[in-house]
Amino acid sequence: MSWLDIGALEDIPRRGARLVKTVHGCVAVFRSHDDQVFALDDRCPHKGGPLSEGIVHGHAVTCPLHGMVIGLTDGRATAATGGAEGAAVTTYPARVEGGRILLDAARLLRGRAA
Amino acid sequence: MKRRLVIIGAGMASGRVLEHLLAAEPEGWDITLFNAEPRGNYNRIMLSPVLSGEKRYDDIVTHDDAWYARHDITCRFGEAVVRIDRVNKVVFSNAGGAPYDKLLIATGSAPFIIPVQGRDLPGVVTYRDLDDTNAMIAASDRPGGKAVVIGGGLLGLEAAAGLKLRGMEVTVIHLMGHLMERQLDTAAGYLLQKDLETRGIRVHCKGSTAAILGQDRVEGVLLEDNTGYEADLVCMAVGIRPETRIATEAALEVARGIVVNDRMETSDPDILAVGECVEHDGQLFGLVAPLYDQAKVAAATLLRQDAAFRPVQTATKLKVTGVDLFSAGDFAEGPGREDIVFRDPGRGVYKRLVIENDRLIGAVMYGDTGDGSWFFGLIKDGTDISAMRDTLIFGPAYQGGTGADPLAAVAALPPEAEICGCNGVCKGRITAAIEDGATTLADIRxxxxxxxxxxxxxxxxxxxxxxxxxDAFRKPAVQPICGCTDLTHEDVRRMIKAQALKSMPAVMQELGWKTSCGCPVCRPALNFYLLADWPLDYEDDAQSRLVNERNHANIQKDGTYSVVPRMWGGMTNPRELRAIADAAEKYAIPAVKVTGGQRIDLLGVRKEDLPHVWADLNAAGLVSGHAYSKGLRTVKTCVGTDFCRFGTQDSTGLGIRLEQRLWGSWTPHKVKLAVSGCPRNCAEATCKDVGIVCVDSGYEIGVGGAAGMDLKEIERLAKVPSEEEAIDLTVAFIQLYRENARYLDRPYRWLAKVGIDWVRAQVVDDADQRAALIARFDLSQSIYQRDPWADRATPQAQAAFAPLADLTQEAAE
Structure with a gap:
């Protein structure tokens, strides 16, 4: 894997998210309350809402448009909030090292087709 | 022939290596022990009791001079090693060399010093060894001395508690939002802070040190937020880093620490390393348990035995007398992980277990840690806990038996046992009331x-x-806020005021939240309740707000936003209109619409453009219209006496004055006002949250109208002769609504619950109450009446609204 430094952990508020623009669309990078980071396509499987603007709770985010809950680790929608069987958002490897956020460059540039 | 072993550093890890080695081969080694400190090995973990005065240095010595003499160890204490000659296998201090067959590096760690001005002043100390401890003890001798401890982790808090026991006035500055954030979650961090504050230790979280002040010696600490604390002593305890200089100079492999393999060998097989200076499999070590494991392995390697170091989970306890906390394992949340949370607000107890695949993987406890080691055992052993899950949190005493009857405890209480502490009601009085016919909670109250x-x-x-x-008792069916609690919005609002709860962790702990930090339903509600009730104490949490309020714009279905500048009372002018038109062209804003609230909506603005659009509109004097907020939206007006031949009063002027008084305030739901200049009611005031209709003899004020999901006419609150009284009544009504309504109830829904008569009694009939409501509203406005656009016209805020990175120019491989 080739890890790409995309910014400092402190650039993302705790329980918040920032975007990384790619040719395939925006990827949302989340920082949870316990300082873990997660990267997912910034599109809710329901109606394409920007997940990066949702409220982050635990390791999940609630879409700001209609309230679908998406797990940050696996990108899966919670059925109880209207997620169809198998509805999921593409996730990308992400980690923090020395206060910097690293994403898998190859996966990011290849996009969801990978 | 004896083999020669040289050891650099006489600490707890190398001391343990010596014990293992000499127990196995008492005659096999010729040992030289270097130590930069002028003394041998003592128990560093016990420095905190030495600082607090509960122990003396003599009590914590693990190897005294007699021990070193008995084992014939050449002690070179007070000599720092300056060089390792790996070719000739000799270690040098400034006093001379010592040849080795095997070398053990155990240099430990060095405290991290924040690179701020004043860090070298006398009176600034770290907290690693006996000299630091003695320096702090000496500084605390002066009566009335003040100490500032920078760092609210394990070490910093032990230093703070010790200095407090020595009689100093102590302040702890901590960079993060809660104390010991690596070991504790927010709930436990809140309890710890509360405990320390009860002991008289001041705690300042989210405090970033800007400078240490003083001329000849330290006099104070200045933080980035401009808070200043006087200090005769500053203790820096912000972290440690492995002491690797000697290994780096000897060209051994060093990453963050000295890299060792499973046998504790460095990149040179004749040189071993143990303790806080090493890095094993990417991991550093700071607690004593893994260091002792390393020592055992290092001794085996020296004895040519097979052994491998496998780091195991460690648990943390804080050594502050009377503070009871425990943390072990992984307590982060995640899918597939479940929490079991137990809170006893009365005793200040919090316990949280994290379970994954029927195994306990983490535990955080505060206030009652008696079962900590039992839980720790379950974590280490990976025990399947599915069979005891229901009673797991109650500890080992409750396993294997039948479930306890929850009513047994209350049944066992004697009649004179106190149930309600506030009103001094014992169980006997309640049972007497029940015998007299009370059947519900409301009856008992x-x-x-x-x-x-x-x-x-x-x-x-x-x-x-x-x-x-x-079975005759039916618990009333109440609608709790969400799955995190059994309490209703009204209960929570009442207790936030009654118990003076001023932070989210405080609410969640004292009211027994069932989750560790809430959900998207309760967090926005709690955030509003706290900022409405404690404007001076509570800090608004942007991450607990829904998207529109966080971004100060209305999100649209395609993820763009709408921008609505305020037009006071619906009035505007050519300069404002020109600025709006210019912004619409400059940022290619696709739609411009006139709203029902007498202003202009710019629709389809990209998020990264928002702060720039705002800055342009700000330059023309336009501020945020809060068209996105649970707060004051618009005050719709007709033209009134200025132009209209029927107008009875200056309705436009009153509308503008109301809007200028009320803008920026947060409310349970959106609030819309209107002022009509005559009973023809062109401003449609009779279906607003507050609607004022002007007549010849004064102002008719109505409240609780609606023209949305429900259609409702206002109810008459009062008629007053002067504009000043009309404004007073409106402000007092809005504040009463802010203080009492549940989150997301429009005024008409709230009115349906409390009744217009109760509201009139508070706002109209009771002049003192009205004045107090107005005063509390104005106090809140002193904090919250700020233009969010102007606050975000800075380069930092503009950067925060833009993407973190743009990879669209990078080519795929």
């Missing part, structure tokens, strides 16, 4: 006042009812 004040004992009163009445 009416007759005895039990649970009618702070409400903490509500559950207990209900248990007494359930026990006395059996």
């Amino acid at each position: 009416a007759v005895t006042s039990a649970s009618a004040s702070c409400g903490t004992c509500t559950g207990l009163v209900e248990q007494v009812l359930a026990h006395s009445l059996g």
